[in-house]
Amino acid sequence: MAVLSMSKPEFSRLDVLLRVQSGRLRVSDACVLIGLQRRQVFRLLRGLKQDGATSLLSKRRGRPSNHRLPAAVRTLALSIVRERYSDFGPSLAAEKLAEHHGCSVSRETLRGWMIADGLWQDRRHRLPSPHQPRRRRDCLGELVQIDGSEHAWFEDRGPPCTLLAFVDDATSRLMELRFVTSESAFDYFRTTRAYLEAHGKPVALYSDKHGIFRVNSRPAAGGRACPCEGRGVTQFGRALLALNIDIICANSPQAKSLPLRRQGGASNARLAHCRTGWSRACPREGGGAAIGGGIPGSSPRTDYRGERMAARVHHRLQHTLRR
Numbered sequence: 001m002a003v004l005s006m007s008k009p010e011f012s013r014l015d016v017l018l019r020v021q022s023g024r025l026r027v028s029d030a031c032v033l034i035g036l037q038r039r040q041v042f043r044l045l046r047g048l049k050q051d052g053a054t055s056l057l058s059k060r061r062g063r064p065s066n067h068r069l070p071a072a073v074r075t076l077a078l079s080i081v082r083e084r085y086s087d088f089g090p091s092l093a094a095e096k097l098a099e100h101h102g103c104s105v106s107r108e109t110l111r112g113w114m115i116a117d118g119l120w121q122d123r124r125h126r127l128p129s130p131h132q133p134r135r136r137r138d139c140l141g142e143l144v145q146i147d148g149s150e151h152a153w154f155e156d157r158g159p160p161c162t163l164l165a166f167v168d169d170a171t172s173r174l175m176e177l178r179f180v181t182s183e184s185a186f187d188y189f190r191t192t193r194a195y196l197e198a199h200g201k202p203v204a205l206y207s208d209k210h211g212i213f214r215v216n217s218r219p220a221a222g223g224r225a226c227p228c229e230g231r232g233v234t235q236f237g238r239a240l241l242a243l244n245i246d247i248i249c250a251n252s253p254q255a256k257s258l259p260l261r262r263q264g265g266a267s268n269a270r271l272a273h274c275r276t277g278w279s280r281a282c283p284r285e286g287g288g289a290a291i292g293g294g295i296p297g298s299s300p301r302t303d304y305r306g307e308r309m310a311a312r313v314h315h316r317l318q319h320t321l322r323r
Helices: 006-023 027-034 038-056 071-084 090-100 107-116 186-200 235-242 253-261 263-276 306-317
Strands: 143-151 161-168 174-180 203-206 246-249
Touching: 006 027, 006 038, 006 090, 027 038, 071 090, 071 107, 090 107, 174 186, 186 235, 235 246
Parallel strands: 143 203, 203 246
Antiparallel strands: 143 161, 161 174
């Protein structure tokens, strides 16, 4: 006995036709349930009597779609992705293909191509995270996660540098971005001041256990008690205490929860904009900006505008406010 695979509408249509055949349902009522005219219902009944339930299956099943893209488009898109964007996800790669190469492919189509070609791994086949996610805060500015990422952001077009990022916990919005030479207390002071001038005072900052944020030696020699486990307070922590801003030190990278862990995907977006937007970098007088800073050690003419990059990736990480 053959086993047929039917969709839900096809199975519902079969049930209605069987009830008509057995005399439990009138043809006029079947027309209403199926949404077809009487002539079409009688045609389905004839097919059901001659060929059985197989006649109700779609004749297009198992065949290529009439709306599929040409094979040349797939070959071109995968060759560009393999050559230039092999470290990008499908969504970001689709944006760059349309923006810089004139190859407009939907992200889901590109995702299927990349999975079939071995360039991307489906989420269902990834190992599940053993860490329980922390619930987001409710309001914008209630908790701001801060971190620095040392990377060759401009690849061979500039020196390696560190990107300081201030990410709102409630919305995943990039509140402040700044390129600096290294992750130092002075650069965190400058970035925090720029954040306060642009967005006001947050309730708390969430960071790792870097020596800038807490004293890691125990016991600390003198000084006031730090909110992190009663240790001595650092200069950065003392400034936050004077401003009545709490500092919370995460015990693990996973404890930072979704916003900063999603910076792995955002790093690809920032790196992509550094890579593709270098030729359009605008000269700028002075150093800082409301969002972003220049490439450390670069000339003003090759200075990179971090605020442009922040605007480009904001829409990728925006999360709806709960309040």
